[in-house]
Amino acid sequence: MSHHSYVEGENQIIMEASCPGNRYAQKLNENDSPQGIQFTAILDLQVSEARGVVRVLEDSKLRVEGSDWAVLLLVSSSSFDGPFTKPVDSKKNPTSASLSALKSICSLSYTDLYAHHLDDYQSLFHRVSLQLSKSSKSVSGNASLTRNELVPFQSDISFKGSEDDRVSTAERVKAFQTDEDPSLVELLFQYGRYLLISCSRPGTQVANLQGIWNKDLTPPWDGAQHLNINLQMNYWPALSCNLKECQEPLFEYISSLSISGSKTAKVNYEAKGWVAHQVSDLWAKTSPDAGQALWALWPMGGAWLCTHLWEHYTYTKDRDFLREKAYPLLEGCASFLLDWLIEGPGGYLETNPSTSPEHMFIAPDGKPASVSYSSTMDMSIIKEVFSAIVSAAKILGRNEDELVQTVLEALPRLLPTKIARDGSVMEWAQDFQDPEVSHRHVSHLFGLFPGHTITVEKTPDLCKAAANTLNKRGEDGPGWSTMWKAALWARLHNSEHAYRMVKHLFVLVDPENEGNYEGGLYSNLFTAHPPFQIDANFGFPAAIAEMLVHSTAEDLYLLPALPQDKWANGCVKGLKARGKLTVNICWKEGDLREVGLWSNEQNSFKRLHYRGITVKANLSLGRAYTFNRLLQCIKTQPLPSAASC
Secondary structure, eight states, X not given: OEEEEEEETTTEEEEEEEOOSSTTOOOOOTTOOOOSOEEEEEEEEEEOTTTOEEEEETTTEEEEESOSOEEEEEEEEEXXXXXXXXXXXXXXXXXXXXXXXXXXXXXXXXXXXXXXXXXXXXXXXXXXXXXXXXXXXHHTTTOOOOSGGGSTTOOOOOOOOOSSTTSOHHHHHHHHHHHOOHHHXXXXXXXXXXXXXXXXXXXXXXXXXXXXXXXXXXXXXXXXXBTTXXXXXXXXXXXXXXXXXXXXXXXXXXXXXXXXXXXXXXXXHOOSSOOOOSBOOTTOOOSOOSSOHHHHOOTXXXXXXXXXXXHHHXXXXXXXXXXXXXXHHHHHHHHHHHHHOEEOGGGOEEOXXXXXXXXXXXXXTSSEEOOXXXXXXXXXXXXXXXXXXXXXXXXXXXXXXXHHHHHHHHGGGBOOOOBOTTSSBOSSSSXXXXXXXXXXXXXXXXXXXXXXXXXXXXXXXXXXXXXXXXXXXXXXXXXXXXXXXXXXXXXXXXXXXXXXXXXXXOOBOOGXXXXXXXXXXXXXXXXXXXXXXXXXXXXHHHHHHXXXXXXXSSEXXXXXXXXXXXXXXXXXXXXXETTTEEEEEEEETTEEEEEEEEEOSTTEEEEEEETTEEEEEEEOTTOEEEOHHHXXXXXXXXXXXXXXX
């Protein structure tokens, strides 16, 4: 990048720089006039006054001599002024902004800054703790919940170290296929939460393919926001793993997409509402990207993102958020989907043209193709969005809105999910031959996870077909695919296969020869596609949480996919469930021992499920509950049994 550095005063280095106006330009010639984003970084150096001396070298370097200590403060800013202001039109001065930021912290001591950092970070991180072990000795002293531990923010996290603290992380990852160390699962779970806390906070940009940890001027896939699984997976752990605030950049990004997407809907499709396709970017791109229809022609990216808005409400019950942020975006999305649907054979409403992200099929003429009609993923996402806006309208008293009535009429006419001749879930409306049965995407299982239209209780035949689909797809794939499959198996309450996918991620990737790998972990625990993509780092804690706790509006499933032989003993505290619930559970030798719930909802109703036993519970605002009744049922009834206690 074009830049220059200089020393300001006696203790600051200022670097001012600019991005090229053309995204593909690598360098700027001297005669070029920079039209891209401008940016500034300032390094401020503080040393001990009694002995330290700072000397200026070559007007661009600082040298410290004889100091007992030094504190380096680094601030930076850019001229980026949102996705709808061209860099050349920005009025923001990054140098002034950086100096202002520096001024606000220069008077603070190192101790003050560090204390502020800890308070800022730990208030989020310490909400959830996880302990897993094979041996009862590791957890027996800790597997007990006091009343205080039922209250959020009260429990401390303790990590068990490995037997030999000198063993490197890389060696631990290498050894996992044989030792299956549960503490490494704990670490990767909390690492995912740490990464989300560190890259997505109110006021930041949305986490992209590398989060914020991109090291390249031209990163893979431009380090963009991809909307057919990657961006969504980045935010999967935000709700269940008690980090709801980290979603704010996502919601602001969806708002920006809705502005761009309304133009795309009108220009490209002469449709109402808004739409976003598969590839987006910092500038909230919503139109189809240049490329093959295989991946570019997929107008469901915005609709998938809208399901996150409804999920946020189901967990938080925040009516202000639902009314002011979520509902307007859902309205625009539903308006587009209604215009996009056409009537097909049998009176069904269908999408045409339609693709299943990045996957192909063999057409009736024997040739490979990617465009058909009514892919299962299309229809599954539309069902979720339509169900969400109907539910939201009921809560907000908007049942009679014309749009809602139209959606209600459309819902039962949507093409249903079908089962193929081989017993798997059909990926397209027709039972096409699949030229790549082990394809990395499992888009046609969206209705199982993260969707809710396929459930163990209500659609057992589709669940059986989903299991057949997963077996057909196999275990290989990039990191994000591995974690999606883990979450899918968890929704099927299949602990063996869910754990197999967890274990499958623990393969050490050599960055110098990463082309020889598919999925896995680098030595710093970043997840590999390869190359590095951060989505699986976020998919991992989401999948682990799903294995331990699954919730719906009225149901709470405890340890639905616990691998009893691998994590025989454990405690998890602080997970969130739908309905403003905090969940704490402990188990020993694979059996549930303690359950604690903390409700932030007035008079909520839940059915607690554990191995076929159901307990009905009425929960009150601000009260902690330990469910000895459920535990008594477990002790007195043979398991498994379909009983209500």
